[in-house]
Amino acid sequence: MIPSKTAGSSKVAAELYQAFQQINEDEVTGLAERITKANRVFVAGAGRSGLMGRAFAMRLMQLGIPVYVVGETVTPAIKAGDLLVIGSGSGETTPLVAFANKSASLHADVVLITLSAHSTIGRMANHTITLTGARKDQIDADVSIQPLGSLYEQTLLLFYDVVIISLMQMLEMDTSRMYENHANLE
Numbered sequence: 001m002i003p004s005k006t007a008g009s010s011k012v013a014a015e016l017y018q019a020f021q022q023i024n025e026d027e028v029t030g031l032a033e034r035i036t037k038a039n040r041v042f043v044a045g046a047g048r049s050g051l052m053g054r055a056f057a058m059r060l061m062q063l064g065i066p067v068y069v070v071g072e073t074v075t076p077a078i079k080a081g082d083l084l085v086i087g088s089g090s091g092e093t094t095p096l097v098a099f100a101n102k103s104a105s106l107h108a109d110v111v112l113i114t115l116s117a118h119s120t121i122g123r124m125a126n127h128t129i130t131l132t133g134a135r136k137d138q139i140d141a142d143v144s145i146q147p148l149g150s151l152y153e154q155t156l157l158l159f160y161d162v163v164i165i166s167l168m169q170m171l172e173m174d175t176s177r178m179y180e181n182h183a184n185l186e
């Protein structure tokens with residue numbers, strides 16, 4: 001579908017607002033609690049979904065939470081007691097299926113944030129959080145004027161940011177303490 005020339009920004013804002021209204025607050029606090037209970041947090045995702053995961057990992061680090069991005073050279077082995085957070089709209093992206101499988105076999109906690117709760121990763125995860133949006137392969141779906149999985153990826157980023165706010169409350173952290181952990185080699 002080719003978007004019309006008018007009102008693109010207000011349509012994007014409206015569909016993002018609608019997608020975000022579907023988010024259950026219990027899912028936000030539930031993920032925040034899982035993060036506080038985990039020994040370490042591993043964040044995984046591919047492509048644009050992975051970029052949102054990296055942004056989330058940065059904020060977790062600034063909160064003082066031990067966190068790694070899967071695929072980085074300094075990322076160690078996942079173990080029982082750790083948490084793997086996967087952001088995948090399809091829940092079918094091949095390397096992420098392998099990460100979920102390996103983590104589950106090692107008894108790490110696996111959480112998937114997705115559009116597809118019944119996907120391959122959804123069936124393996126200990127917990128699945130379902131967001132609203134268009135899957136990247138549903139190119140004719142009438143869910144969004146944006147291409148591919150953009151609406152899902154934006155909603156994922158905002159969901160991650162709301163989890164950070166919940167963690168700030170739980171850990172009694174404020175933005176000035178988080179700023180102390182901000183990168184200074186940039």
Ligand SMILES: O=C([C@H](O)CO)[C@H](O)[C@H](O)COP(=O)(O)O
Nearest residue numbers: 047048049088089090093148149
């Ligand atoms: O980069 C992506 C693509 O541009 C879709 O908008 C996806 O985020 C990437 O392909 C990963 O897909 P999912 O695992 O299905 O989120």
